[in-house]
Amino acid sequence: MPKVYPATSEVRSRRALLSREGKVALQVICKVPVADEGFVDYAVEIAREGFKVWSRMSGNERGRILANAGKMLLDAHPELARLEVLDTGKPLSESGGVGADSVQFFSGLASTVCVSGSYIPLGSKAFGYTRREPLGVCVGIGAWNYPNQIALWKSAPALACGNSVILKPSELTPLTALRIAEIYSEAGVPPGVFNVVHGDHTTGSLLAGHKGVRKVSLTGSVPTGKKIMERAATTLKTISLELGGKSPMIVFNDANIDNAVRGAMMANFYCQGEVCSNGTRLLVQESIKDDFMHRFCELTNRIRIGDPMKESTQFGALITENHMKKVAFLAISLQVPGLPSCPRPQRRCNSIRNGFFLGPVIFEKCTKDSRLLKEEIFGPVACVQTFKTEEEAIEMANGTDFGLAAAVFTNDIQRAHRVVDQLDAGTCWINEYNLSPPELPFGEK
Numbered sequence: 001m002p003k004v005y006p007a008t009s010e011v012r013s014r015r016a017l018l019s020r021e022g023k024v025a026l027q028v029i030c031k032v033p034v035a036d037e038g039f040v041d042y043a044v045e046i047a048r049e050g051f052k053v054w055s056r057m058s059g060n061e062r063g064r065i066l067a068n069a070g071k072m073l074l075d076a077h078p079e080l081a082r083l084e085v086l087d088t089g090k091p092l093s094e095s096g097g098v099g100a101d102s103v104q105f106f107s108g109l110a111s112t113v114c115v116s117g118s119y120i121p122l123g124s125k126a127f128g129y130t131r132r133e134p135l136g137v138c139v140g141i142g143a144w145n146y147p148n149q150i151a152l153w154k155s156a157p158a159l160a161c162g163n164s165v166i167l168k169p170s171e172l173t174p175l176t177a178l179r180i181a182e183i184y185s186e187a188g189v190p191p192g193v194f195n196v197v198h199g200d201h202t203t204g205s206l207l208a209g210h211k212g213v214r215k216v217s218l219t220g221s222v223p224t225g226k227k228i229m230e231r232a233a234t235t236l237k238t239i240s241l242e243l244g245g246k247s248p249m250i251v252f253n254d255a256n257i258d259n260a261v262r263g264a265m266m267a268n269f270y271c272q273g274e275v276c277s278n279g280t281r282l283l284v285q286e287s288i289k290d291d292f293m294h295r296f297c298e299l300t301n302r303i304r305i306g307d308p309m310k311e312s313t314q315f316g317a318l319i320t321e322n323h324m325k326k327v328a329f330l331a332i333s334l335q336v337p338g339l340p341s342c343p344r345p346q347r348r349c350n351s352i353r354n355g356f357f358l359g360p361v362i363f364e365k366c367t368k369d370s371r372l373l374k375e376e377i378f379g380p381v382a383c384v385q386t387f388k389t390e391e392e393a394i395e396m397a398n399g400t401d402f403g404l405a406a407a408v409f410t411n412d413i414q415r416a417h418r419v420v421d422q423l424d425a426g427t428c429w430i431n432e433y434n435l436s437p438p439e440l441p442f443g444e445k
């Protein structure tokens with residue numbers, strides 16, 4: 001059975017969008033416990049027991065179980081997608097699915113490079129060897145925008161290598177982790193190996209500082225990353241941080257403009273703009289700016305905003321009222337120095353009374369030091385700037401404290417690779433945006 005901890009005295013409720021007979025309403029959909037210190041200790045103890053069993057199995061045995069889980073997760077796609085819509089408010093067409101492929105991919109690696117070491121000859125009389133060993137209990141702490149994907153991207157490689165996992169999903173999106181735990185368990189993952197602990201920053205902090213935990217992997221904001229780094233340092237545990245971004249997308253005048261506009265849509269308005277790697281700083285070469293803006297605004301104004309449970313919806317609700325207010329402040333109140341080019345910054349979708357809907361916004365007159373160009377907004381707000389030369393584009397692209405992702409749109413393949421080589425970003429795409437198959441690493445530089 002998956003380890004689901006019993007309710008504590010403190011209970012947090014969750015309001016979410018429910019779709020009934022075409023009407024969208026805000027309702028409490030579940031209550032989850034917030035794990036306190038006692039529960040965190042309990043979870044770590046259970047995970048250590050699970051580790052003893054799992055780490056002693058051969059990579060091949062683990063791989064077989066994970067392959068089974070990967071298939072079951074794929075089959076459960078419709079259900080996981082629906083749960084993710086309930087949790088997040090993002091459209092069904094953009095939910096779930098992403099993640100099962102990661103479990104399938106890592107299942108295939110479980111008995112290969114993940115676990116093999118090297119043989120080192122030391123003359124004729126001796127040799128040395130290295131071993132790759134699992135760490136022990138690994139903690140995954142998740143953000144709310146991709147709950148399925150985060151749970152699976154974190155657990156798949158850790159489990160393939162023989163670690164046990166404690167996942168703490170975001171307190172805003174608790175649902176899918178529990179179903180994923182059930183599926184892992186049904187697929188044959190032994191008790192204590194994949195565990196879910198619910199809670200907020202207090203629970204996350206307890207896990208990050210726990211002496212029985214060997215590694216923490218966070219997907220979240222930069223401030224949280226700094227706090228986790230501090231907490232993890234108290235026990236010298238290793239960490240992986242997947243944090244925020246303010247990524248550039250460069251469009252040169254020789255690019256296929258329709259493809260660049262498609263890329264800009266994907267890089268800004270997919271998942272209501274709540275994507276870490278989004279290319280929210282659109283750098284467009286001056287000579288094609290008018291054409292680009294015309295087509296970009298036209299497509300943006302055609303986005304179908306609405307009930308996230310409807311297959312035809314392309315743009316759902318933001319995660320919480322507070323988040324919507326923050327995005328709206330930046331997108332509506334902070335119109336410095338001009339009005340948005342694409343006039344769609346309405347607070348709510350007209351056809352939906354409830355829910356935190358905020359239409360897409362495109363700014364094209366941002367001054368260099370505008371907050372719009374510096375801060376991660378994490379909502380449907382795109383900023384367009386122009387450049388004259390390749391050198392200028394590279395300088396503008398690198399003018400950020402973040403370094404998560406970037407893209408270059410051009411038909412000149414030599415220029416594409418030359419520019420990518422000079423970009424300070426962890427993931428760079430050419431004539432594409434936000435592709436992230438499991439075969440490729442994803443993350444900060």
Ligand SMILES: NC(=O)c1ccc[n+]([C@@H]2O[C@H](COP(=O)([O-])OP(=O)(O)OC[C@H]3O[C@@H](n4cnc5c(N)ncnc54)[C@H](O)[C@@H]3O)[C@@H](O)[C@H]2O)c1
Nearest residue numbers: 142143144170200201204205220221224227242243244276
């Ligand atoms: N790089 C990536 O792969 C990636 C992917 C998705 C989201 N993100 C980033 O996540 C952010 C949005 O997500 P969010 O609002 O949930 O982020 P957040 O940092 O507020 O919270 C993330 C997780 O950390 C926990 N947490 C918060 N404070 C903590 C603390 N002091 N100690 C331990 N745990 C703590 C939360 O409970 C949550 O589970 C954005 O900045 C976005 O760019 C990054």
Ligand SMILES: C[N+](C)(C)CCCC=O
Nearest residue numbers: 145146275276277434436
């Ligand atoms: C799969 N995407 C779209 C690249 C999202 C990765 C996670 C970032 O928020």
